[in-house]
Amino acid sequence: MSFFLISSIVKILAVFTAIMVGVALLTLAERRICAWMQDRLGPNRVGPQGLLQPAADGLKNLIKEETLPAQADKVLFLLAPAMSFIPALLTFAVIPFAAPLPTPWGDVDMVVANLPVGFLYILAFGSLGVYGIVLAGWSSNNKYSLLGGLRASAQMISYEIALGMSTVAVLLVVGNVTLTDVVAKQSASLFTWNVFPLSLACFIFIVAAFAETNRLPFDLPEAEGELIAGYHTEYSAMKFSMFYIAEYSNMVTASALMTTLFFGGWDIPFTTWDNAPPWSVLKTLLTLGSFTLKTLFFLFLFIWVRWTLPRFRYDQLMALGWKVMLPLALTYLTVIATAIWLLHDQLGWTYDTRFALALFGLNLLLAVPLFFVLDRGHIIAGSVAAEGAGGGGGRA
Amino acid sequence: MAIGVKVMKRPGTEVSYLRATLKGMALTLSHLWRPKVTMQYPEEKSSKDWTLSPRWRGTHRMLTDEQGRAKCVACGLCPQICPANCIKLVPGEDEQGNRYPLIYEIDEFRCVFCGYCQEVCPEEAIHVGVHYENSEYSRDRFVYDLERLCAQTHPVSTLWDPSDPKGE
Secondary structure, three states, X not given: OHHHHHHHHHHHHHHHHHHHHHHHHHHHHHHHHHHHHOOOOOOOOOOHHHOOHHHHHHHHHHHOOOOOOOOOOHHHHHHHHHHHHXXXXXXXXXXXXEEEXXXXXXXXXXXXXXXXXHXXXXXXXXXHHHHHHHHHHHHOOOHHHHHHHHHHHHHHHHHHHHHHHHHHHHHHHHOOOOHHHHHHHHXXXXXXXXXXXXXXXXXXXXXXXXXXXXXXXXXXXXXXXHHOXXXXXXXXXXXXXXXXXXXXHHHHHHHHXXXXXXXXXXXXXXXXXXXXXXXXXXXXXXXXXXXXXXXXXXXXXXXXXXOOOOOOOHHHHHXXXXXXXXXXXXXXXXXXXHHHHHHHHHOXXXXXXXXXXHHHHHHHHHHHHHHHHHHHOHHHHHOOOOXXXXXXXXXX | OOOOOOOOOOOHHHOOOHHHHHHHHHHHHHHOOOOOOOOOOOOOOOOOOOOOOXXXXXXXXXXXXXXXXXXXXXXXXXXXXXXXXXXXXXXXXXXXOOEEEEEEEEEOOOOOOOOHHHHHOOOOOEEEEOOOOOXXXXXXXXXXXXXXXXXXXXXXXXXXXXXXXOOO
């Protein structure tokens, strides 16, 4: 029991530190990558290659003046940054990030809390993050902030459903809601990574994750052009910084989730050496490296997409969420459930590479017409009112 | 839609969401490795793409003769022509009847850097300079006296020549 306590505390401290340092470096990475994509150099003055820039920014934010709008709801106003920040960190608790570590007192699972209901925990806490944003928008007593908060809640609710539906497909394949089992099930070979048998679910999940983390092209709650930075207009100094930390922690968690659910978690591809006991420190370190690399790739994807795509218009965002993503996720779930029923219950296949490849083939068949139609914009454009229809048509 | 947003009707062949997205992503990715245009200012002050123009009109410089005296003969033309009235000149005369400036001060805060003083000067004494790093810790340091004007070493402006408008 005391060993469990001590190892848990050590894991909590290690994960918390890693995320905080990661988030700090991520703000720098965002600025430098954005600069490189625009043929600039970015902040490179503070420390070697600008590595101490986050420390300088943090110090600046700590000593800046805190403003409190006179009309603001003080309790909620002060609570909101924490409300958006804490769920982002809590979600990471159930993500397994390496192979178990052997110690003289027994193996330690490299996950802060190996919850049997890890999956549901993630869905629950993932949607709690929106409270921070909505409360911030509401308590600021500022019309732009309120609009930002409202947009955030509408967007979160819309995409949460598609997100949940896409992950149900993972549950169908894995047959368990524990994330360590999800990773174990994927580790047989490269093709049992869920991205192959469940490519479309992965696509839906990634799109929905962008919307959930309020990153471009879905950063409607911020929309600095129209809403003056939306929900955090009235925030300054460290409270403003907290929203930033929350955004980046959300990105880290979302990337870690993509890795865990669809890209084999800490599994090292092309080998099964790392997936089976006996565990060793080397295995733990290598699998941790594998997990980190995959997560970093998705973090890069977040940044890359942000500096490439423009923001959606609000009606397009809603149309995409409700008229494309949700029906798509539901249909896909039906198809995948039928396929699994056929292969598993009728043909009696066990879940292995052959099973995964069969599902992958099915995904390819579905993806070609889907991407063709999506690309032509038939679904999104079809949701737009016809010219001249609706009261104020044409009055821009 | 309740609010009136004008929606362009485009033929399906012109519409592209995924291909255009992928194309854009490929473009931004390729820019990661392209040469950067940033000039790292305090270390680099000019690059092959950008140098300060020789016609730049910056803070003044007074040229001196072989004995190190200012070339100025205190004729009074530069304070006369100065549109900002920033030149203070008190003329003096020595035993041989040579005129020289007793006081010659330019208030660089008032100056509009038009370059008329250089154009009007018959002795080619006062010049505007090709120079821009002028920061000081106090405001009164921006009134340049004669000694300071003579001590400047930066290149002087070539100004604009109407017979050679492109500077060739």
